[in-house]
Amino acid sequence: MACEVEWIPLGDIVNLSSGGTPDKKQPAYWDGEIPWISAKTLTGDTVTTSNLFITEEGLHAGSKLAPVGSILLLTRGSGLFKRIPLAIVNAPVAYNQDVKCMTSKVATITNEYVFFALKALSPELTNMLETTGIGAGKLATDRLLDMPIPVLSHDEREKAVSFFSALSRKIMINNRINDYLLEVGEMRFADLETRGTLSKTVHIADLPHILETGKRPKGGAASCGIPSVGAENVKKLGEFNYSSNKYIPRTFADNLKKGRVNGYELMIYKDGGRPGQFIPHFSMFGEGYPYKEFYINEHVFKLDFGDRGLNEFAYYYFHTPYVMKWLETNGTKAAIPGINRQNIEELEFPDPEQESVQDFCKRIQPYFTAIFRNCLENKQLQSLRDTLLPRLMSGEIDVSKVDLTQLTNNHLADC
Template structure:
């Protein structure tokens, strides 16, 4: 494997971005995607094709934004530094991004993985008094060890195959989420505002067999403690999806002594409190089939819920994620200094009329779908762990692609 040390500017172009004047609404539109660090922070895949906003041809001409070709690696240069995405279509960016346009000697997917692995180093080289930023010149002068193009493509293909499977699983999970939501929506008669008729005699608490939070040791979690994973509100996203993997741990002895908050297979998890004052944003997830870990407890900021009365965990999950239940939780959780959904609020959530007669049929369909979401989430975690273990070894040349295949075959 031949490698050479080169500066980034020797194998591609470093291009900055810009923002059209907001005094001209006509500068914004749908002619070109306009990518910002905020957009990169919300990326769920390697590829970016659109931002929250776009700019018009006039906006492009009247600003320092540049039209970048597909295959460009977009890098956030401030707040935060080092987020990366690969443009799948021509895009523009604001000044919070620097972009690397690969030349003939650089493979775009390989450079995506390489530059993404350097975020900590970019952060260290950033400067600025008001906020830290890595300049285009500093980025261009950054030296890398670049393998030949054949090896670049082989490395990109190996890592890309893992990410292809992860992204395929995510698409399947998205379909399952939408299908579950559609089954709930079709089961009940909705008014013009999308809300069902509620059963005034039956609240969510009437169909719950358990609702409890967990706890942490006095003084909270401590760094370096080995034990049982403790899940907090930041880990509650959706079934099979957990963006935060910085799990804290409680000692084994503490976990064994907990009288509440020890998770069981199929538990539905509900975000209890946190966020900005006056803005409670509900999140509902689930635990099981190895997701997000094999064994865990929860802290005092998360509820675990189990259903009874013929309602399955799958039905409970999609009921809580329905638009009308989301709205009800927002109303009950907002209006306090620390946005919070207390247990009375949860138990008093309304249930749709006709739930009892439809629970069995819905449960039969939704329970295996929840299990599938959790299994896919577990598989994605395993694939991501393999990718993250391989990435520095392949990029550094410590192992070759053929050796990587043997190690994980």
């Protein structure tokens, strides 16, 4: 099945504008209430928040505001050729000079359609950037505007946008549910601390546990094989960057005695960062997320108390000021920032025999199960979207003759 598609230069469809950076030496421009997006903070498919903020004065002095529904595209950055950061704005944000804001100037073509059309062209766009000769990490605006994008008929555009928007909304809802479940867990844990029910402590060294790292073969990771997860993916529970995939050979994995992730162990960021600075990070995986079989490398610690609930309790406990400060202090002592086995095993840890700890461990388990299952569903939905987008947008598949709902259900069932 196929349908007709017209290829039109992007510049004929959208208006493009660049942002800017307020003077960083002017305190009056910063720490305001307007989220500000830069190359380091533009990630994912949607923009809803930021960790940088400017004031109204800063906005008028050097930046611009992207309206809701507009498209932000990162046009400069060291990782630009590996992935094209492209996002739809869910709440008004300001943006810097490395980010372009696009809005459709054709009444019958929506911003959402342009967004999905560009997502479908990500491989071609990446290849174009690599061959322009303009230097790594920079996108030429004129070449971007000259790039043709596929335009389906009006009815086909509406159906395609409706389908892909539904997938994106489901992914966003799952992420919001995960954030809510994590927050509820944090409140329950904080309640334990407030009531003083964690007063009895032991050292981790005194508890039955496994603390180990994995490794990769001499010469580094392989191009295919069994996934090997590094410190770059030990950031936060429920977050994983598949574009940073690394692998170890099957034969090498079969001979490893340490480092296999079975699920529900605490992952600890072991080493990395700038000299004199160590920022602790933790994560956890389970329910086949992010992979059914994978290992950690030598830059990640796996801590397992042999009790899933206690491992989940540890995830929250390791975020307490005491543990964060302990690991941060010890992690900055070495020339290469990092922590060792002794730093972890010397930590004081709430006695697992306390009734309050055991009760928390029982209550928290369904939260983590739901989080990982949502993450796994998101992975499947993103796979479906990335598979279908190029074929539907290019006209290879006639969107008007496809039962997209049934196709989605079949894909999830197969996964």
